[in-house]
Amino acid sequence: VERVTTEAASKMRSEGRRLGAARRQVIDAVAAHDGPVSAEQLAEELPEIHVSSIYRSLNMLEELGLVRHVHLSHGPAVFEVADRATAVRYLVCEVCGRAVAVSAEVFASLHRKIEREHDFLLDSGHFALSGRCVSCERDTHTAH
Amino acid sequence: VERVTTEAASKMRSEGRRLGAARRQVIDAVAAHDGPVSAEQLAEELPEIHVSSIYRSLNMLEELGLVRHVHLSHGPAVFEVADRATAVRYLVCEVCGRAVAVSAEVFASLHRKIEREHDFLLDSGHFALSGRCVSCERDTHTAH
DNA sequence: CTTAATGCAAACACTTTGCACTCCC
């Protein structure tokens, strides 16, 4: 959590970037969450920082490779620290909206298969995988 | 192509829906494409139909299960006839933006694995999978 | 003739941008 902020600071300095109030607080806030956060949520948590600065900070942090955004479904993108984002994939239920994180390793053999058969290197983390929890699926069937 | 329109007409009638100009033309246009189309593309092809009617038609066709929309990346959703949409998955290159369709069967074992290990029924078609063509990957490496 | 479908304009959600001001280095 603290490490992220320090790493961010040095990366930014080494690129001639400065570390203003918005940036510092956005990094800290993203790192403080254990799951992904939307820009709007961050704006609520940091009332003195303007939304546009939050977006700008997130974008620059993403360029530096410290943060990544994921699309869980329709609705806003969500951000999280890069190393967590690369370790995890999200399954989002279309019915209840819940997002469950699963290890990226679950996709390893699919990656290999697609690289072999389609000359394509999958980045299966950028968009969540949608579907339905078995429990929601059951509910829609009994409800018919 | 013709079959889709006929099927649509009967499904709609059986739900007390009417078949106006916009709907008929939207169905035909979607069916005429062999790949996915955005609402805006359809609006260009059908200048006498207003965009909002195109969206309304697409949404209702989706409710009837005749059409599905897919998110290829950022940018607008794209629509295609339901049976094609369920047979195919898209791999979208983050660099060149090209979308390649691959058989849904490629994902069959992943589906089973995720159902078994996470009680989750994957609908791997709603969002495209992003990544990079091997050729684009090569280019970004040599260009650094 | 009744009520669903359409066109149009306005609203909406999310994100980016231009510009003046601020404050980090």
Place this chain on the structure above:
DNA sequence: GGGAGTGCAAAGTGTTTGCATTAAG
């Protein structure tokens, strides 16, 4: 004190909605 960072307002996409009008059944 010079230029990157910030706030604010405004614009930009992509999509939906309210309402008066048209037309399908």
